[in-house]
Amino acid sequence: MTAILEVTKATRRFGGLVAVNDVSFKVSSTGVTAVIGPNGAGKTTLFNIISGSIPPSEGAILLAGEDVTALKPEAKAARGLVRTFQLVKLFQDLTATENVKVGFHLKSRGGLLAALFQPAWAKQAERDAEEKAAALLDLVGLSKVARTSASVLPYGQQRLLEIARALAAEPRILLLDEPAAGLNAEESERLAKTIRRIAADGTAVLLIEHDMKLVMDIADEVVVLDYGRKIAQGTPEAVKKDPAVLAAYLG
Numbered sequence: 001m002t003a004i005l006e007v008t009k010a011t012r013r014f015g016g017l018v019a020v021n022d023v024s025f026k027v028s029s030t031g032v033t034a035v036i037g038p039n040g041a042g043k044t045t046l047f048n049i050i051s052g053s054i055p056p057s058e059g060a061i062l063l064a065g066e067d068v069t070a071l072k073p074e075a076k077a078a079r080g081l082v083r084t085f086q087l088v089k090l091f092q093d094l095t096a097t098e099n100v101k102v103g104f105h106l107k108s109r110g111g112l113l114a115a116l117f118q119p120a121w122a123k124q125a126e127r128d129a130e131e132k133a134a135a136l137l138d139l140v141g142l143s144k145v146a147r148t149s150a151s152v153l154p155y156g157q158q159r160l161l162e163i164a165r166a167l168a169a170e171p172r173i174l175l176l177d178e179p180a181a182g183l184n185a186e187e188s189e190r191l192a193k194t195i196r197r198i199a200a201d202g203t204a205v206l207l208i209e210h211d212m213k214l215v216m217d218i219a220d221e222v223v224v225l226d227y228g229r230k231i232a233q234g235t236p237e238a239v240k241k242d243p244a245v246l247a248a249y250l251g
């Protein structure tokens with residue numbers, strides 16, 4: 001397996017509490033990997049360490065073999081590790097399309113000056129961005145609301161829009177923080193299809209999720225945390241039968 005991401009002996013302490021305790025695992029550059037675990041198991045802390053919002057007390061994060069442990073989220077995003085948040089962070093006054101285009105503009109050449117003076121190449125870039133945004137909105141099932149302001153979209157659609165915007169930055173690995181939280185059954189179904197499609201298109205996906213059904217449906221590999229430690233890793237089928245996992249969820 002080629003690993004896009006490697007977590008090596010990651011530990012994070014908060015005072016006397018060890019929220020993440022000596023956790024190591026690799027994330028394949030293809031497919032969907034899920035991190036699960038009971039409340040307080042350390043999933044969010046682990047995600048924050050991986051994305052760079054907080055540093056680990058010990059251990060390392062390797063992205064495509066490069067040590068990125070000390071990098072801030074923006075620097076990690078520039079190297080291809082992009083995350084979404086449990087609380088949506090969209091530009092509420094912009095339309096769905098404009099929100100996705102913000103994702104491209106973070107990467108595109110010229111920035112604000114080009115946008116103001118519109119040289120020929122900037123106009124072409126704008127047309128390309130419009131087309132790519134349309135394709136990404138189609139992928140997450142939001143074509144119909146492309147011109148709608150983010151603020152009036154129902155919560156589930158805002159979450160899907162956030163994924164489209166994250167994809168606009170062309171990540172090598174996409175981190176999704178509880179993507180199904182707050183979604184209705186139909187939106188969850190759409191989300192599952194979207195995540196499978198993203199992975200099939202060649203972007204590795206790493207997610208934390210409470211919704212077991214979703215995890216079992218879409219994950220190729222599952223990492224299980226309990227009290228900060230990794231207690232199991234494997235296919236959904238293997239993990240479901242693992243005595244340590246059953247004990248953690250029942251106990």
Ligand SMILES: Nc1ncnc2c1ncn2[C@@H]1O[C@H](COP(=O)(O)OP(=O)(O)OP(=O)(O)O)[C@@H](O)[C@H]1O
Pocket residue numbers: 014017018019037038039040041042043044045046
């Ligand atoms: N900033 C912090 N300061 C102190 N303790 C913290 C901090 N962040 C998390 N913790 C503690 O670390 C442990 C792991 O929390 P974390 O949020 O990572 O777990 P989780 O698996 O994401 O839980 P949940 O499923 O409830 O979101 C918990 O005991 C939590 O109270």
